[in-house]
Every structure is written in C-alpha cells, then in structure tokens.
Amino acid sequence: MTQHRVLQGRILTESGWMDGELKLAADGRIESIDARLASGRAVERYLLPGFIDLHVHGGGGVDIMEGGRAAERVARLHARFGTTSLLATTMTAPPIDIEQVLRALGSSCRERQPGGARILGVHLEGPYINPGKLGAQPDDACRAVMEQVDWYRSLAPVSLITLAPEIAGHMDIIRQLAEQGVKVQLGHTLGSYEDGVQALEQGASGFTHLFNAMSGLHHREPGMVGAALAHAEYAELIPDLLHVHPGAIRAALRSIPRLYCVTDSTAAAGMPDGEYKLGSHSVTKCMGGVRLADGTLAGSTLTMDQALRNLVSIGLPLADASHRLSLYPADYLGLADRGRLAAGAWADIVAMDADLNLQQVYVEGEQIGLVDA
Template identity: 70%
Template sequence: MSATSRILAGRILTSQGWLDGELTVRGERIAAICGTPVDDDGKACRYILPGFIDTHVHGGGGADVMEGGEAAVTIARQHARFGTTSLLATTMTAPRADIEAALSAIGAACRERAPGSARILGVHLEGPYINPGKLGAQPAQAKAGVLDEVEAFMCLAPLKLITVAPEVSGHLDLIRSLADRGVRVQLGHTLGRYEDGVAALEHGASGFTHLFNAMTGLHHREPGMVGAALAHAEYAELIPDLLHVHPGAIHTALRAIPHLFCVTDSTAAAGMPDGDYKLGSQPVTKCLGGVRLADGTLAGSTLTMNVALKNLVGIGLTLADASNRLSRYPADYLGVTDRGRLEEGGYADLVLLDTQLNLNEVFVEGECLGLADA
C-alpha cells in the first residue's frame, strides 16, 4: 500500500447511508469504503462525515474578505480548523474598486489551495445589488446591478453565487442573464413582496440568502419574501447559530424547504476573542456570542460549522440529516459532485468526530489538518 494511504475506521456516513467499517484515503481522494450497513446514527466511538461546505463566509481568524491580500487564505485556514473543507469567500457591499481588489485576491487564492486551508471554490457576491432599505449590516452603498459590471467581476474570480434584491428595477432581467451563465442567484437584503420572490424564481433565481434575516417576513395577508421561500423554494441558506433564527422557525423551514442548507455568515471575529473587528468597512463588536454594529444590529456571526452541526442535532435533527444540510445539500446546490459526500473517487474532504460530536481530525483533499483549541 502507498505511503500516502491512510485507513480510517468508524461509523461512516456514505451516500447510501451509514456503514460501520473503514475508509481509505489515498492522495487527495477516497480510494475505498467498506463495511457493514447500519440503520441509523446510533452510538459509535467515532463518526466519519463529509467535510462541511460553507457558501457564506465573510471572515475568520481576525481577517475579512474585503481586506484583499492574504485575507482569503487566513480565513480558509481558520475555518478548516473547525471542519469546513470548502467555502465561498463572501464580499460586502462596497465601491466597485474595493470589490474588484477583493475579487482579485480571492481569484488568486482559488487557483491553488494553500496548505492547511479549506478549498476556496469561488465567490459569493453579497451586494451591492440589494435594496438600500434592507441593508442589515451592509454599508449604505447599494445599487442596481448591470450585467456588464458582473461580467467584469467574473474575469477576476469565479462568481458562484450572487445575492440580489429582485424588486429593484432591472433585476429580474439580470437574474435571468446570470442564471443562463450558470451563476446561482439568491434573493436577499430585500423589501420585495411574495410576488417579487415568485417572479424571481420564475426568472431563474435558485435560493434565498440567510432565510428570515434581512427580508420581508411572513404575514397571512402579505406573505412576503419569507412566504415565497416557504411556499416555493427547493434550496435556501439559513444561519443556525440559534441567535439569528429561533429553533421554531428553523423547524418551520425544514418542513417547507426540501434542501434547506446551513451557513455561518461568519465574520473576522469567528474563532477569535471578544473585541472589535471589521465587517467590510463596518466596525463591529463581538460579545455575548454574537457580532453587532454599534446600534445593536446583528452583523454576521461568530459561528463555525462544527458548532452548527451540534446546534442542529441539539434541536432534534438526526446526525445524518444535520450532516446533509452542512455538506451534501450545499454541494448539490453548487453543482459540485466530488465533494460534500463520501464516495470512492471523490475528494478526501472529511471530518472525524467523537461520540460527543467533537472534532478529532479534519482532512482536506487528503491533507490531515490541525484543529482549533476550542
């Protein structure tokens, strides 16, 4: 057997269900999986799950995506220590020149994975094509989107996902053009009505950005953007830090949206002590488990994906279901077939957990990484 091979034993979550057995890592790939099928999560000494895929990451380890330079690599290293094996670097609303500088740095980081880091699959452009009346923690520099500008951005880094407010003039046509180019469009930071959400889905939008947050809520006479998501969405992202969304609302979304998946919306404060940080150009403060602007507005999170897994299990999801919503469903949403699931021939992106769901080891493309202290 090759010196680069390693055999891992435990309860393995495969695409076909749980196995008690062994998984062989050889180089960057999964060479073999064998074992005995078991019916459910049960109790095991060790679980082997697909590595987490986070489509909404602004920062971590004190670094923010909008800083450019080596920030994206710092962020990818920090989140890998918590089990995220691939991610989308997520921008903020900003002047065009600032976005272009950030995208240039992310593009370089996408071309080659740095040792010890998660794979940066591309960019989630969150803003500037949002409603100025629903900024959340975004700076007040929102504007209508035009295809020429987006195409210029695409030359700098792979844009995999763009958040758009569909009610802004011209945005339905923009959504159609982006969908035709294979870009996932999510609806978010929006004052749009239910009807605006339905129209956007008909034009090719495929998801919703941090469901429930920074969008019009559900009322029985005005269903809002939340109503459009609950009635019609196949996919939507949600922040399961139990601060942004109440567990009851999470369960509501789980019943309504077949492939609801979870993200961190993490900031530079993720994995860091309480204190002052930046979210794009916005000063933010981490305290009491959250990140806020000076006026108290939630400004992203401090969540990491290993904690997201525990939170989902804690509110009643099975381990397999929670894993799917952190790995398989985001992979499917992005059209990625060789990550987000444990299959022979796929990338060896995986996490090993003890019986309390604490991380033991993380592998990214076959590389075994060191873990965070906490």
C-alpha cells in the first residue's frame, strides 16, 4: 500500500464542509484532513464517508443464503457502488439452513477480502417474525427461544435481529438481547402501536424497512408505523422510491431524528432483468424492481450510490443524505471509527463528481475498481 496518498475535494467532515485535502495513512486509516485549497478554487468533486448498509441480502447474482463464499462475492459487488461496510442479511428459513449460512458468515466476518466491503456482522431478519406478515420472506417463521438465539450467535457475530414483538415471549427476548448489546428491530409484524411502544421500552432500538411489512398508520389505530413515527430515534428505510412514496419518506424524516437508509438488496442488484433467488424464493427483476410471482415487492435492486442520488432528488441536502447512509448507521452500531471522515477513522471514502456519480471508492485505504460505465 502506497504511503501518504492524498485526495482533494470538498470534504464532508464532522464539523461540516471543507475544501481541502485528505491524507491516507499506510495502515488504512485517515491520517489528516486539512484546508489546503486556495479560496475560490472550483471544487470538482465531493469526498464523503463510505456508505454503510445494514440490510443486504445479495448482489451480483448471488444470495447470502447460498452460504459458502457468497457473502464475500456480495461484498465485492456492493463495494463497487460505494458501500464500504455492511451487515450480511439472512432470510427466514429452516434452522438447519440458517445454521449453515451462519457458519459460513462467521468465517467471512473475520477477515475482509481484497476488493470487497467489510462485513461487519449479520442481520438476522427472521425467522422470528409474524407468519401473517411475511412480505417476501419464506413461510418458515417461528417463535424465538433464547437457547436457539444464543446458538445462532455462537456461529457468527449477529449484530442485529429483526423480530415481531407481538409474538408470545418476544418481549422478554427483546429485553435479554438488549441487555447483551444486540440491536433489535421491529419488523414483519402485525403488532399494534402499544406493542411497538412496549418493545421500545424493553430495549428494541429500531424498525426494519419502515412502512413495509408492518401494521400501518391509521388515526384511530396508529399501528407499528405510528409507534415508529411517535417514538423512534432510529429506523431503517428503503429509498428506492418504489418501497416508500417520497411523501411518506418526508413524514418519516420529520419524525425520526436518525432515520437511516438501507438497500434491502437482492441477488438482482447490479444485474440485468431476469430470474434470481431470494432465500428459497424465485424472484423476477423487471421495471427497476424485484417481485414475487404474485407481484409482492421482494427486496430491491438498489445500490447505495443510487440511494444517495434518490434522497437528494427529493430535496435532502447532500450532507443530510450522506449522514443517513453513513454516519447514522455507524452510530447505530456504535462504530466511532466508521461513517465519518476524521483523523484516525478508517479510510472508507467515496469520491463523487458534481452530479453525484462515483469516481473513486476506498475501503480501509484500498482503492476499489468501479463498475464499467
């Protein structure tokens, strides 16, 4: 690795924008950030923190549930679109299948492979969900018991678990997981507003793909969406502009201080239209989306660079959009050295032109090859 490489541009620092230069150290971290550009000089590119995606099922034709080296292939695909770290996300499945995948992910999480994003850990999305609100999840939902959760956690670093709080025994599971430092999100749920509030009181910390696969907002029955809008500090949302209308995104932005964005991407991300796998399901990519045979949205084809452009297109300032793709997910997981450009932080960086097209991506100081134009 070349020592003391320097990047120049308009840098989004922790204290705001700075026209200057960023120096990369030999150990993959940021050595320094300085205001070195002459005043009034035209800035040709933005330097932003690398994107952090906490909900990734696949990409490049590969699904996380395939096991083996699938997660590393997914991490390479998303790195080419600016994602510098991610949570590999599982699907609802029989226990033997989940065990197999988690064993493989345990290996993939230990060491980052060259050319790929850092796999921070696992987002266990199911099987602890409501069978009446599967969305695109396979029909293998079950009630959580702590012995099984502990076994899964022994196989791989499970950072985040999605569950339905209204299922018998789940409030106690939420409390125990929160006490152990595991993030719990509410999702794939038919729970009421009251269920959501109680789950937050027990230690739940967020909501999975807000608005999707959860009881909706009605003025006399606020539902799980109402609990999120009224009480959440954090929630994830898919900004592909298919899963959630821009008006609903704006409502969430006004209500949830640290709303952060995810792709919920599938194997179809970065691939042409056609048939792909999502867990045990077959899904079809067409017209910019991914659907089951009955038309149900089944994850997305979104990449994080497009998520940034989408947020800006509906009126978010660039710095705010960047925070929702980098800073807030990092803070949610308690990662003080990612999601921000600062001396000592990992050199996870995206360089973008004035139209927010990717020019360069660095993961822990390694420059990543981009997708051919």
